[in-house]
Amino acid sequence: MKTLVIGAGNMGLTYAEGMAQSAMLNRRNLMVFDKSADVIARLRDLDHFDVYESLEDCLPQADMVFVAVKPYHCEDLFEEMKPMVNKEQIFVSLMAGVTIGKIQDGLNVKKVVRAMPNLPAQVGKGVTSYTESKEVSRVELLMVRNLLDTTGESIHVENENYIDASTGISGSGPAYVFYFMNSMLEAARKMGFSKNDSKVLVSQTFEGAVELFNRNDLSPGTWMDRVASKGGTTRAALDSMDDNNVKDLIKDAAYAAFDRAVELGEEK
Numbered sequence: 001m002k003t004l005v006i007g008a009g010n011m012g013l014t015y016a017e018g019m020a021q022s023a024m025l026n027r028r029n030l031m032v033f034d035k036s037a038d039v040i041a042r043l044r045d046l047d048h049f050d051v052y053e054s055l056e057d058c059l060p061q062a063d064m065v066f067v068a069v070k071p072y073h074c075e076d077l078f079e080e081m082k083p084m085v086n087k088e089q090i091f092v093s094l095m096a097g098v099t100i101g102k103i104q105d106g107l108n109v110k111k112v113v114r115a116m117p118n119l120p121a122q123v124g125k126g127v128t129s130y131t132e133s134k135e136v137s138r139v140e141l142l143m144v145r146n147l148l149d150t151t152g153e154s155i156h157v158e159n160e161n162y163i164d165a166s167t168g169i170s171g172s173g174p175a176y177v178f179y180f181m182n183s184m185l186e187a188a189r190k191m192g193f194s195k196n197d198s199k200v201l202v203s204q205t206f207e208g209a210v211e212l213f214n215r216n217d218l219s220p221g222t223w224m225d226r227v228a229s230k231g232g233t234t235r236a237a238l239d240s241m242d243d244n245n246v247k248d249l250i251k252d253a254a255y256a257a258f259d260r261a262v263e264l265g266e267e268k
C-alpha cells in the first residue's frame, strides 16, 4: 500500500513520522509532498521518507493519500490533483470542516475517509475520530485505521456530525486542558512557587490524575469524592467551582467549538 502525505506541516508531518516509525509501512511505501521549498529542503535533510516537489511524480502511484493542508488551500489543491487521481485511490482528509461530499466533488472520486486528529498526535498520544464514504470497503477502512493509530488511538464514528462533535471534545480539547493548566500555574505562582516548581506541581497533578482515571473504571465523580472530604480543602475548591458554574461553562465551551465546526463546514 503506497501512501502519500500532502502537506508536511504540523499534522501532515506528525502522521508521516508516525507511519514511518511503524511496522505498517516501509520507507519505499511512504511519500511526502509539500509545495514549500523550505519544508522540502528540511525534510530532505531529515531523510526519514521520500520527499517530492511535484505531484505528478507521486500522486498517480499512491494507493492512499493523506491530505493535510489548511482547509482554505483545499480548493486550489483539488484543482491540481484532479487530473492525476483515480477511483481506486483512498483519500484520507485531516482538514477541519471540509466535508466528504466536498472532497468527492472536488476530486471526482468516491473513496474518502474524513478524520479529526488532535495535537497530542505529535507525541504518539493523539486521538483521531474518523468516518468514511460508503464506497470505502471494510478492509480499506481497517488499513486506514491502522495508519491513523500510528499517532495514538482512533475511534470510528457513524457520520460526519460526530466528526464536528469530536472537534468540540478532542480536536479543540487540548486547548481546554492548557487553559485549566494555565489557571493553576498562575495560582501556584501567586502562592509563591518558582516557575519550575509550579510546572512540576501542575503537570504531575494532571498526569497523575489521568493515570488514575485510565487504570480504573471509576468515574471522575467518584474520584472527586475520594479526594474531597466533608469540610476539607478539596471540597472548598469544588464548592467554589460549583458556585461559579464552571461545569456548565466548560460544556458551553465544547459546544461553541462544535457549533463553529458545523458553521465552518457550511461556509465552504
Ligand SMILES: NC(=O)c1ccc[n+]([C@@H]2O[C@H](COP(=O)([O-])OP(=O)(O)OC[C@H]3O[C@@H](n4cnc5c(N)ncnc54)[C@H](OP(=O)(O)O)[C@@H]3O)[C@@H](O)[C@H]2O)c1
Pocket (backbone or CB within 6 Å): 006, 007, 008, 009, 010, 011, 012, 033, 034, 035, 036, 039, 068, 069, 070, 071, 073, 076, 077, 094, 095, 096, 097, 116, 117, 118, 119, 171
Ligand atoms: N494542527 C492541529 O492541531 C490540527 C488539529 C486538527 C486538524 N488539523 C487539520 O490539519 C490540517 C493541517 O493543519 P496544520 O496545522 O498541519 O497546517 P500547516 O502546519 O500550515 O501545514 C500545511 C502544510 O501544507 C503546505 N501546503 C499548502 N498548500 C499546499 C499544496 N497545495 N500542496 C502541498 N502542500 C501545501 C503548507 O505550505 P505553506 O505553509 O507554504 O502554505 C504547509 O507546509 C488542517 O486542515 C487542519 O484543519 C490540524
